Amino acid sequence: MARGRLRIYLGAAPGVGKTYAMLTEGQRLRSLGADVVVGFVEPHGRRPTAAMADGLETIPRRTLTHRGAAFTEMDLDAVRARRPQVALVDELAHSNIPGSRNAKRWQDVEDLLDAGIDVVTTLNVQHLESLNDVVRQITGVRQRETLPDEVARRAGQIELVDLPPEVLRRRMVHGDVYPPDRIESALTHYFRVGNLTALRELALLWLADRVEEGLQRYRAEHGISAPWETRERILVSLSGGPEGETLIRRAARMSARTPGTELLALHVVPEDGLVGLDPAALDTQRTLLESLGGNYHQTTGDDVVAALLQFAEAENVTQIVLGASRHGRLASFLRAGVGERTIKGSGPIDVHIVTHEQAAGIAVPRLPHPSRGMGPRRYWAALGGAVVLLPVLTLLLTALRGHLGFSSDLVIYLLAVVVVALIGGLLPALFAAFAAALLADYYVAAPVHSLAMERPDEITAFVVFIATAVLVGTAAGTAAQRTHEAVRATSEARALSRLAAAMMRGQDLPALMEQIREYFGLAAVSLLERNAEASPAPHWYVVASAGERPPERPYEADVESPVDDDLTLAARGAGLSTEDQRVLAACAAELGLAHVRGRIAGRSGGKDALAEAERTRASLLLAAGRDLRAPLHTAEKALLRLRRGRARRPAPEEAQLLDAACTAVHRAEQLVTDLGDLSRLHAGALDLYLRPVDLNEVLGAALDDLGPGGHSIVLRLPEQLPDVIADAALLTRVLTALGADALRHSPPDRPPVFNAELRGDHLEIRVEDGMPERGPESSTTISRAPGTRVDSLALRLSRDLAEAMDGALETTTEEAGAAFSVTLTLPSAAPGGSATSGSAG
Numbered sequence: 001m002a003r004g005r006l007r008i009y010l011g012a013a014p015g016v017g018k019t020y021a022m023l024t025e026g027q028r029l030r031s032l033g034a035d036v037v038v039g040f041v042e043p044h045g046r047r048p049t050a051a052m053a054d055g056l057e058t059i060p061r062r063t064l065t066h067r068g069a070a071f072t073e074m075d076l077d078a079v080r081a082r083r084p085q086v087a088l089v090d091e092l093a094h095s096n097i098p099g100s101r102n103a104k105r106w107q108d109v110e111d112l113l114d115a116g117i118d119v120v121t122t123l124n125v126q127h128l129e130s131l132n133d134v135v136r137q138i139t140g141v142r143q144r145e146t147l148p149d150e151v152a153r154r155a156g157q158i159e160l161v162d163l164p165p166e167v168l169r170r171r172m173v174h175g176d177v178y179p180p181d182r183i184e185s186a187l188t189h190y191f192r193v194g195n196l197t198a199l200r201e202l203a204l205l206w207l208a209d210r211v212e213e214g215l216q217r218y219r220a221e222h223g224i225s226a227p228w229e230t231r232e233r234i235l236v237s238l239s240g241g242p243e244g245e246t247l248i249r250r251a252a253r254m255s256a257r258t259p260g261t262e263l264l265a266l267h268v269v270p271e272d273g274l275v276g277l278d279p280a281a282l283d284t285q286r287t288l289l290e291s292l293g294g295n296y297h298q299t300t301g302d303d304v305v306a307a308l309l310q311f312a313e314a315e316n317v318t319q320i321v322l323g324a325s326r327h328g329r330l331a332s333f334l335r336a337g338v339g340e341r342t343i344k345g346s347g348p349i350d351v352h353i354v355t356h357e358q359a360a361g362i363a364v365p366r367l368p369h370p371s372r373g374m375g376p377r378r379y380w381a382a383l384g385g386a387v388v389l390l391p392v393l394t395l396l397l398t399a400l401r402g403h404l405g406f407s408s409d410l411v412i413y414l415l416a417v418v419v420v421a422l423i424g425g426l427l428p429a430l431f432a433a434f435a436a437a438l439l440a441d442y443y444v445a446a447p448v449h450s451l452a453m454e455r456p457d458e459i460t461a462f463v464v465f466i467a468t469a470v471l472v473g474t475a476a477g478t479a480a481q482r483t484h485e486a487v488r489a490t491s492e493a494r495a496l497s498r499l500a501a502a503m504m505r506g507q508d509l510p511a512l513m514e515q516i517r518e519y520f521g522l523a524a525v526s527l528l529e530r531n532a533e534a535s536p537a538p539h540w541y542v543v544a545s546a547g548e549r550p551p552e553r554p555y556e557a558d559v560e561s562p563v564d565d566d567l568t569l570a571a572r573g574a575g576l577s578t579e580d581q582r583v584l585a586a587c588a589a590e591l592g593l594a595h596v597r598g599r600i601a602g603r604s605g606g607k608d609a610l611a612e613a614e615r616t617r618a619s620l621l622l623a624a625g626r627d628l629r630a631p632l633h634t635a636e637k638a639l640l641r642l643r644r645g646r647a648r649r650p651a652p653e654e655a656q657l658l659d660a661a662c663t664a665v666h667r668a669e670q671l672v673t674d675l676g677d678l679s680r681l682h683a684g685a686l687d688l689y690l691r692p693v694d695l696n697e698v699l700g701a702a703l704d705d706l707g708p709g710g711h712s713i714v715l716r717l718p719e720q721l722p723d724v725i726a727d728a729a730l731l732t733r734v735l736t737a738l739g740a741d742a743l744r745h746s747p748p749d750r751p752p753v754f755n756a757e758l759r760g761d762h763l764e765i766r767v768e769d770g771m772p773e774r775g776p777e778s779s780t781t782i783s784r785a786p787g788t789r790v791d792s793l794a795l796r797l798s799r800d801l802a803e804a805m806d807g808a809l810e811t812t813t814e815e816a817g818a819a820f821s822v823t824l825t826l827p828s829a830a831p832g833g834s835a836t837s838g839s840a841g
Contacts, residue, residue, distance in 0.1 A: 004113040006155040007120045008092065010207060012199040013191065015177035016163045018122035019043065019090055023052040025120055026088045030056065035085040039112075039119075040074035040105075042090050046176065056088070064097045071097045076108045079117070086118045093127035093147040106151050123152065125203040138198045139190050160207050165196035232261040235317040236289070237308055237338070240267060243323040243354075244285040250354050251321045252292040263294035264315060268307045280561075280585035287593065305341040312349055319350045382424020386432040389416055394439045401444065409444045410465040413437075418472050426474055437466050509544035509594060516587050517546045520580060522559075522573035524550035527591055530566040543595060547572070561585045563592035635665050690805060692723035692829040693731060695756060695763070702735035709743045712751040721756060723829040724763050726805045731826075734801050734809075737794040738767045738822050745820065746770035762807075763828045768821040795822070802826070 007025075011018040019041060030036045038058040043049040059079050061072035073096055079087055089112070094105040102108050109119050126135040129146045136142045152158065163171075169191060171177055178186055236251045238244045248265065255261040267282060286296045301307030312320060325337040343351045393416055397409050404412075413436040421429030442449060509527065517525045524547025531539040540553055549572070551557040557570030561584045569588035696717070703710035724731070735754075742752035750770030757764050799809040807826040813819065 002116055004116050004118045005157075006109065006113060007118070007157040007159070008152060008155045009120070009122045009159050009161050010152075010203060011122070011124050011161045012163075012203040013124065013126075013168065013196055014044075015168055015171060016161050018124075018161045020046075020049050020052055021159070021161050022088055022090065022120050022122050023049065023056070026056055026086065027052065029086055037079065037082060037084040037087055039079045039087040039089045040091075041088060044177075045179070057084075064099050066097050066099065073097055073100055074105070074108060076101055076111060079112060080115050083115070084117060086120060087112055089119055089121045092121040092123045092151075093145045095145050104147075106147055110151075123147065125199060125206060128152065128206065131202055131206065134202065135199070139195050141190060158207060160203060162200065162203075165193045165200065168196060169193070232258050232319065233315060233317045234261060234263050234319045234321060235308075235312055235315070236263070236265040236294075236321045237304075237323075237342075238265050238267040238282065238285055239304075239323070240282045240285075241323070242281065244281070245288055247321055247323050247354055248285060248289050248292065248294070250352075252294070254319070254321070254352075255293075263289070263292065264297060264317065265289050265294055266297045266299065266308060266311050268304045269298060269300045280589045283586060283589040287589075304338055305345060308338075308342060309345050309349075312346075317349060319352060320346065321352045321354060324353055324355045379424050379428065382420050382428035383431065385423060386416075386420045386428055386435065389420070390432065390435055390439055394443050397440075398443050409440055413440055414465060414468060414472070421472065421474075426478065429472075429474065430470060433466065433470050440465070509591065509598070510546060512591060512594065513544050513546035516569075516584070516591075517571075520571070520573070520584060522571045523547050524573070525569065525571040526550040526552065526557075527595065528552070528554060528568050528570055529595075530568075543567075559584065561588040563588050567592050567595065689727050690725055691728075693726050693728045694723055695721055695765070698726075698728060698731050699735060699754065701732045702739055705732070705736045706739050706743065710739060713739055713743070714751055714753045716753060717756045718758075722758060722763065725827040725829055726807070730801050730805065734798045734824065735765070735767075737798050738824070741792065741794050742767050742769050742820075742822075758828060759825075761828055762825050765824040765826070766821055767824070769819055798822075798824075 009018040009021045009025075023038075023041065026036045026038070036056060038053060038056050040061065041049075041053055041058075043053070059075055059082060062075040062078070064071050064073060074089065089105065089109055092106050092109060096103060096105060096108070100108075102111070109121060112119050125131060126139070126143050127145055127147050128149055130149045132143055132146055168177075169187060172183055172187060172191060175183065232255070234251050234255050236247050238247070251263060251265075255263045265286075289296055297311065299307050299311060301310075308320070311317075320342060322339045322342060325339055339351070339353050390413075393412065397404065397412065417429060417432045417436055420432040513525050513527065516522075524545065526545040527543040528540045528551075529543050531541065542550065542552055551570040551572055554560050554568055554570050557572060559571040559573070559581065560568055561571075561581065562568040569584070569591060571584070699715065699717075703713060706713070739752065739754070746752050746769050752770050753766075753768045755764075755766040755768070757766070795809070795811065802809040802824055805826060807824065809825070810823045812821050812823070
C-alpha cells in the first residue's frame with residue numbers, strides 16, 4: 001500500500017488563516033471529485049472559518065474524560081475505517097488527552113499516512129522543536145506542544161500562510177482572532193509588532209531552508225554538480241595571512257550589493273594538522289567575518305585548491321574571492337599559484353582576485369632556525385658530538401685499515417651521521433655527512449692522505465654515501481622536527497580546548513585568567529581595557545586579573561599580547577618563547593571574546609528587564625482602566641440622579657458641589673480613556689486610517705466637542721487651506737484636547753487662538769493661550785520637565801497621536817512664562833506635499 005501524502009499549511013502565529021486555507025483546499029479537492037472528510041477542525045469561534053467547512057463530511061469526534069472533565073479528540077479509528085482519499089486534520093502539534101491511542105496528533109497523522117490516506121494539516125512555526133528556545137527568547141512564552149522537525153520535513157508540500165504584523169493586529173482589534181476579553185492582553189504581550197515580525201522571519205527562513213534542501217536533493221538525484229545561481233553565495237578563501245581582513249571586507253561589500261546574498265569563508269588546514277600560522281590572526285578574521293554576517297568554515301586537505309573547489313560545489317557557491325599571490329616571479333614560474341589553479345578548475349563559478357599590500361612580496365630565502373624542531377641545546381650538542389665523534393671514529397677506522405673494506409667504513413660513518421641527525425636535526429646531519437665524506441676520502445680511501453680516488457667502485461660508494469647521508473639526515477631531522485611540532489600542537493590544542501570548555505561552562509573571567517597563569521607558569525596576568533574617552537594620556541583599568549601584584553598598565557608587564565586597540569593581556573613572569581607567545585595571543589583573543597559576550601549579555605539582560613517593566617506598566621494601565629471605568633460610570637450616574645433629585649429644592653452650595661463632582665468624575669473618565677489609548681498607541685494596537693482631511697471640518701467638530709467654551713476660541717485661518725494627511729477622528733481628538741487645555745489656562749476676557757499656516761509640504765496648526773503677545777523673538781522651546789504643563793497627560797497623548805500620524809507637536813513659552821503655545825505639524829495634501837493615503841496599524 002502506497003503511503004499517503006502530507007501537506008502542511010505553515011503560519012507564523014495564530015490567526016493568520018491556516019485553518020481557513022486548509023478548508024479552502026478541502027473544498028477545492030471536493031469540487032474536483034476527491035473524497036474529502038474533516039477529521040478534526042478547530043475554528044476557535046471564527047464564523048468565516050466555520051462557514052468554510054459547510055458541505056464537507058465531518059467525522060464525529062471522540063469524547064474522553066480526564067480529571068472529571070469531558071474533552072473531544074479526533075476519532076482516529078473512525079477516520080481509518082472511513083478510508084477517505086483526503087483527511088483534513090487541524091493543529092498538527094496538538095497533544096492528545098491521556099487515554100488516546102497516541103500521545104501526539106502528529107502520531108495520529110502518521111497512522112493515517114501509513115494507511116494510504118492523504119492528510120492536509122496546519123502548523124505554527126513556534127511549535128517546531130528546533131525553534132522552541134528561539135521563540136521563547138522572542139516572546140517570553142515556552143511552547144509546551146512541540147513537533148519534531150523531521151515530521152514537517154517529510155511533508156510533500158509546505159505552504160506558508162502569511163500576513164503582515166499590522167494586518168494581523170488589526171484583525172485582532174476587530175475581534176476576528178480572539179474574544180474581546182483577550183484582545184488587549186494579547187496585543188501587549190505575544191502579538192506585539194516586534195514579536196510577530198521575528199516569528200514571520202523565522203517561518204520564512206525555516207521554509208527557505210526546506211526549499212534549499214529540496215533543491216540540493218534534486219541536484220543530487222539528477223547528478224548535477226554545477227552550481228545553480230538560485231542565490232548568490234560568496235566564498236572567501238582565508239589562508240590565515242595578513243590579507244584576510246581585506247578579502248573579508250571586499251567580499252562583504254560585494255554581498256551587500258545584492259540582498260539575500262550569503263557570505264561564507266573557508267580555511268583549509270593541512271591534513272597533518274601542523275599549522276605554522278598565527279591562530280590569533282585567524283581568530284580575529286573570524287570575528288570580523290561573523291560581525292559582518294558571514295559564516296566561518298574549516299576543512300582539511302593537502303591540496304588547498306581541490307579542497308576549496310570541493311567545498312564550493314557542495315555549498316552551491318557562485319563566487320570565490322581570493323587574494324593576489326604573495327609569491328615572487330620565480331616561485332610562480334616553478335608552480336602555478338592558488339589563484340591560477342582555482343580559475344582553471346572553477347568552471348561556472350566566478351573567481352575574484354583581490355590585490356592587497358602583501359601581494360607579490362619579495363620572498364627572502366632563510367635557513368632553518370637552529371632552535372626549530374630540536375631546540376638550541378640539542379642543536380649545539382649534535383654539532384659538538386659530530387666534531388668529537390667523527391675524528392675519534394676516523395682514528396679507529398685508520399687503526400683497523402686492512403681488516404675492513406671501504407664500503408664497511410662508509411656504513412660506520414653513515415651510522416654516526418644518523419645519530420647526529422637524531423640528536424640535532426637537519427643542519428647538524430648535513431654538516432656531519434660532508435665532514436664524514438671528507439674524512440673517509442682523506443684517511444680511509446686509497447690513496448691515503450689524498451682526496452683523489454682511483455677505483456670506480458670507491459667513487460660509486462662515496463657518491464652513494466653522500467646521497468644516503470643527506471637523505472637519511474634530512475629525513476631524521478624532519479621527523480624530529482615534525483614530532484616536536486606535533487607535541488607542541490597537541491599541547492596548544494589542549495590548552496585552547498580547556499580554555500574554550502571553561503568558557504562554555506560559563507566560568508567567569510578571573511577563573512579563566514587563573515587557568516592561563518597556571519598553564520604558562522606566570523606570576524600574574526591582567527586583562528586591561530583602555531578608556532577611549534580619556535585624553536590626552538590613555539587610561540587603563542583592570543577588567544580581570546589573577547596572581548600576586550598583577551600589572552595595571554601595559555608597560556608594567558613582562559609579556560603583552562594585545563587583543564585590539566582597547567584591550568590587551570598583560571603578564572608578569574619569566575619570558576616566553578615565540579611558540580608560547582603565539583598560544584598566549586590565541587588565549588588573549590578568546591578572553592576578549594568572553595569579555596565582549598559578557599558585556600553584551602549584561603546589556604541584553606538590562607534591555608529585557610526594561611522591556612518586561614514596560615510590558616508590566618502597560619498591563620497595569622490597561623487593567624486599571626478596565627477596573628475604574630465601571631465605578632466611575634456608576635459614580636457619574638449617581639451624581640446625575642442626585643442632582644436631579646435636588647433640583648426641586650435648590651441649594652446653591654450643594655448645586656455647586658454637585659457640579660464640581662460631576663465635572664471631576666467626567667475628567668477622571670476622560671483620564672482613564674486617555675491612559676488606555678496611550679497604552680494601546682504604544683503597543684501599536686490603535687487603528688489609524690490616514691487620508692486627506694478637511695481641516696475646517698475637523699476644527700468645527702472639535703469646537704462642538706468643547707461645548708459652550710469652544711465657541712469663544714478665535715480662528716485665524718487662510719481662505720485657501722489645503723487638506724492634511726491624518727486620521728479624522730484622532731485629529732479631532734487632538735485638537736479638542738489642545739483647545740480644552742488652552743481654555744483652562746486662558747483668562748475669561750482673552751480666549752485662545754487657533755492659527756493655521758502652510759509651510760512647504762506641511763501644515764502648521766498653532767494653538768495659543770489668550771495672553772498678551774510678547775513677540776516671536778522672545779519665544780523659546782522648553783524642555784519636558786516633570787510636573788510641568790508640558791508633561792500633562794493631554795499633551796503627551798496629543799504628541800504621541802501626532803507622531804503616529806507622521807506629524808509632530810512642539811510646545812513653546814515666553815521667557816516670563818506667561819504665554820504658552822502648541823504647534824501641531826502634519827503632512828499636507830497640497831501639490832508637493834505627501835498626498836499618499838493608506839492605513840497604518
